[in-house]
Amino acid sequence: MQQPLNVAITGAAGQISYALLFRLIAGELAGNQQSLSLRLLEVPEALPMLEGVVMELADCAAPLLRDVVVTADPEVAFRDADLVFLLGARPRGPGMERRDLLQGNAEIFSRQGRALNEVARRSVKVLVVGNPANTNALIALRNAPELSPRNFSAMTRLDHNRALSLLAAQCGCEVGEVKRIAIWGNHSTSQFPDLSHATVSGRSALALVGDDWFRGSFIPTVQQRGASVIQVRGKSSAASAANAALGQMRSWIGATPGGDWVSMAVLSDGSYGIAEGIVYSFPVTTAGGDFQIARDLPIGDFARERMQASAAELLEERAMVEHLFPV
């Protein structure tokens, strides 16, 4: 068996973690020959509940699980970390303004960024799931100047999967027949789920479903899917979020299949006229543990407007927290 992968998870007593951990130790992350050392971070008041989760992890008798560390200290959780899932975030409380939410999370993610900077492996991959994910990822990476910004991404894979599933249902096809769905922008209702480049069994998706359905139904359904799940289920998405986090991390450490890509929010390099210095979801290909933003896609006027609208929201979010960036 190989050296264990050090996998750190924050918000480890939460629902997404509970849906993720047991899949990790079953080998869904890096195969059934790769042992894992789990480092679980929680706020002190959640540590007792987390002990119950640790008992259940033991009760799986999973051959891949080498050890479990439970801690409230990010520097313990992130020491020599290879892969990090930042699931924990401050939820929006009653009467809380968006600015309060952003700033409350900025404190958490700046501290976690500094800890990653100090103690994580230089090859660490940090996936931010806790909302507002894109701006939380930006805060973390800005506080980790000795790591590359390419060590960080925020999750838009759940949006990507929702879009994929919705299109397949509309076309009456298998999800495997759909390629080149893209989520652009923020993991928020400003995101732009884009069918411009998508194909279904090699045919243009837009030609199959039509612009009216794309603009009037597909886009708002994907944008508002999180709220719809909460409305029906009475709780926010947990298992599907964990599934997407696992999928995004697997893509990042693996490789996208030829002719297809995935959506990942990464630090903008100015591609497609998106402002630099925000964490923005692009279609990316992956290979060898790295990602590349898909190049030279033709962007129509409608798409460009939607892409810039989501960038504008991310610039606004950044403006609310940038006083917390280190100088």
Place this chain on the structure above:
Amino acid sequence: MQQPLNVAITGAAGQISYALLFRLIAGELAGNQQSLSLRLLEVPEALPMLEGVVMELADCAAPLLRDVVVTADPEVAFRDADLVFLLGARPRGPGMERRDLLQGNAEIFSRQGRALNEVARRSVKVLVVGNPANTNALIALRNAPELSPRNFSAMTRLDHNRALSLLAAQCGCEVGEVKRIAIWGNHSTSQFPDLSHATVSGRSALALVGDDWFRGSFIPTVQQRGASVIQVRGKSSAASAANAALGQMRSWIGATPGGDWVSMAVLSDGSYGIAEGIVYSFPVTTAGGDFQIARDLPIGDFARERMQASAAELLEERAMVEHLFPV
């Protein structure tokens, strides 16, 4: 891709189901080439919440998930079923006697047994997880006279995994080094988790850990582990139960490795002097979709007494519900 497996799950809006479903559609049950058709059964009042779970299943864009049927009718859920997870059961309410609990569940499981009898594939594998699991399985199989009792088992894999993990921790070894742990009897505190035959890297486990630890610590810890998890976590085991259900079903449709076995509660054939006609956990080997009770194990006096005590409890349980068996 092969024909989809029809997989039915009861109590589908519950916590164990929520921890199980997303692992099934990820390919953990029958590999990543085997598509699945899910049939989810719930009581009518839980169907709205189940719709939220179905939304999240769609949001995984899982290539293996062929379709999902949601129903409150067992004959719809079990039609042509290949594999069935009976997770749902009536929980013990305040002031409820054991007899009431058994009878309340007997009604559920006799109805489900009749439905399986009518509409399931003749090769169906039915795994009972809902407690009291052994007697629920007995009621179901007695109500399905046109199916073989060998189509039914109750889950003691969670106890088995807990025992495995506890022994490995005590020996400071990997779980993969432990073989031939056995759970005998009822999935209750009367169960007998047995180290008599167990080995650690080929050496006698009992010789390593000693009789005192085995009798004074190991046995009660495994017997009471469920209650310990509830005490710490504030909720009963869900993810570890789902993991065990998945493991037991995988063993049943697969094959145990040479020189090892798993624990499964099946209809007693009188082996080891255990009364016939109760569903009792034995060490079993599996191959080709069938199981065999491990033969010719030497049973000492201490073990025999514990094994018979759990059988006696199961005979008592049967006596409380057998008026509900069909004549």
